[in-house]
Amino acid sequence: MKYEVKEKKDGKVTIEFTLNAKEWEAEVEKAYEKNKGKYKKEGFRQGKVPRKVLEQTYGEYLFYEDAFNDCCPVYYSEMLKKEPEIYPVEYPLVDIKSIGKDGVVFTAVVTVMPEVKLGQYKGLKVAKKEVKVSADEVKKELTSLQEKQARFVEITDRPAKLGDLINLDYSGSVDGVVFDGGTASNQELELGSHTFIEGFEDQMVGMKIGEEKDLHVKFPDGYHSKELAGKPAVFKVKLLTIREKQLPEINDEFAKDVSEFETLAELKADIKKKKTEQQEKQSEIDAENRLVDEIVSKTEVKIPDCMIESQIDNFVEDIKQRLSYQGLNFEDYLKYTNTTLADYRKTRWADAEKNVRTSLTLSKIIETEKIVVDQKDIDKKLQEIADYMHKTLAEVKNTMKGDQEEFIRQNVLTETLMAKLKEFNTIE
DSSP, X not given: OEEEEEEEETTEEEEEEEEEHHHHXXXXXXXXXXXXXGOXXXXXXXTOOOHHHHHHHHOTTTTHHHHHHHHHHHHHHHXXXXXXXXXXXXXXXXXXXXXXXXXEEEEEEEEBOOOOBOOOOSSOXXXXXXXXXXXXXXXXXXXXXXXXXXXXXXXXXXXXXXXXXXXXXXXXXXXXXXXXXXXXEEEEEETTSOOSSTTHHHHHTXXXXXXXXXXXXXXXXXXXXXXXTTOEEEEEEEEEEEEEXXXXXXXXXXXXXXXXXXXXXXXHHHHHHXXXXXXXXXXXXXXXXXXXXXXXXXXXXXXXXXXXXXXXXXXXXXXXXXXXXXXXXXXXXXXXXXXXXXXXXHHTHXXXXXXHHHHHHHHHHHHHTTOOOOHHXXXXXXXXXXXXXXXXXXXXXXXXXXXHHHHHHHHHHHHHHHHHHHHHSEXX
C-alpha cells in the first residue's frame, strides 16, 4: 500500500491511497474466505463454492465491497500512525477513484485539528469580586435552621390556612369520570407548598376539619399525562386534620440546640465566617474563569463545524442522563419546552463553540509550556480522595477503573495549568 498527501486546504487534508494488483487480490481473497459460507450452488456444498464460480455467476465485483470496507480502515489507521501531524477530528470522507483487477485507488479527505494561535496569556490582570457577608444573609441562614427545627401541632379550633400541614381524602375526575392516580386517602399536604395542581391548595384555605368541598382546577397544557393536559377537573376533598407549624424562637437556647455553640452571637459569627469562606472561594473561581475567558478571547482559531456539532452531541447526552434521573426522557422535555431537536441544537451552538475554543486554547498552552503530570501528582490527588473516604491509597487505587483514573489525570492537569496561569497573571 502506498499513500500520498495530495492537498492541505481549509483545515482538510486529502490523502490518496493506492493498492497494487497483488495487494488488492489478497484483500478480495480474504473477503471471499469470510463470506463464502453464505453461498450455495447446485453441484457444490454450501460454503464450498469456488470463488471463480461465484464471480462468474454474480460478477467479478461480488466481493469488492466487503474487501474494501474491511481493508480501508486498516490502511487509514496505518497512515495515521506514520503521519502523527495529521490529527483527524471526525471520520474521513472516502471516495473510490478506481477499482478492478489492477488494484484500487481511493482518497480520504480528513478534517484535522485546527491550528491554534495563542494571543496574550501572560501579564494580564483580573479583578476579584470583594466579599462581604451581610446581616440579611446570616439571618436567612438562621431562618433556614429555624425551619428545620419546626414542629407541627394539631389544631382543632380554626379553619386551615397557608402554612398548615393537613391530611385529606380526595378524588379527581374529568368530565365526571374518575381518572387513574387521582384518588388518595389520608394524604399529607402543606398548604402553600405548590405540591398539587395550581389552585388546589388555595381553595382549601378556610376549610374546617370534617368539611367536604369540590375544588375546580385545570391541568397545565404541558402536564405529563396527555389525557389530562389542559383539561378542567373537579376534586372532591375532605379535610381530616390540621397541624400548625410552630417555629422555635431564635435565641441562645436555639443556638445550643442546633450547633456546638453556647450563644446566638457565637452561632452568628460562625455562620458569617463559613459564608465568607464560601464566597471567597467562589470569588476566586469566578476570577479564574474570567481570566480564562480573556485568554481565550485573544486566541485565533478556525474551528471546524464538526467539532462544535460533536460538543452539542455531548450536551444532548448530558441532558438525557440528567432527565433520566428525574424519570423523564429527552423527547418529552422537547415537547414540554415546545421546541425541536434542531432548535435545541441551534440554541447550544454558541456554548459549544465557546467550550471547544476554550479546550483548544488551554491544550495549546499546555503544549507550549510543556505542562505534564506524572504518577506522583496523580497519587497525591488520589491520597486526598482516600483521606476523605477514610481509606488507604491502595484501597482507592484498587477501585479505580481506566476511565476514572484518566478523569483524575485530567483533573490534576487542569489544576496544574490553572496554577501556572495564576503565576503568569495577576488576580487582584
